[in-house]
Amino acid sequence: MEFCDECGSMMKTEDGVWVCGSCGYEKARDAQEEAAMTTTSAQEESEVIDTSDVDAEDIGPTTEVHCPECGNDRAFYEMKQIRAADESETRFFTCTECEHKWREDDH
The missing domain is CATH 2.20.25.10 (N-terminal domain of TfIIb)
Known part of the structure; x- marks a missing residue:
């Protein structure tokens, strides 16, 4: 996840650059920096636990x-x-x- 240097809003990727949806600021993507980021796609979903049979x-x-x-x-x-x-x-x-x-x- 990347945040805008100008306004602090969350940025999205478009055509190899980070783009701020709020102010339009653009920033080049950095492959090394992005490799260190944690993504939700690599995380496992937690399962729902039924507590009805638990003391x-x-x-x-x-x-x-x-x-x-x-x-x-x-x-x-x-x-x-x-x-x-x-x-x-x-x-x-x-x-x-x-x-x-x-x-x-x-x-």
């Missing part, structure tokens, strides 16, 4: 939290970085009873 203890950590749907007091949780790297992670919950999903800052 609750094996799915992940749980915490004591009130489910807004059913009132249960236990939920699985996971932390995800969804904002800029300098901001804190967001905690997502899944109720152990009704499987309702919500995030920590939802009200």
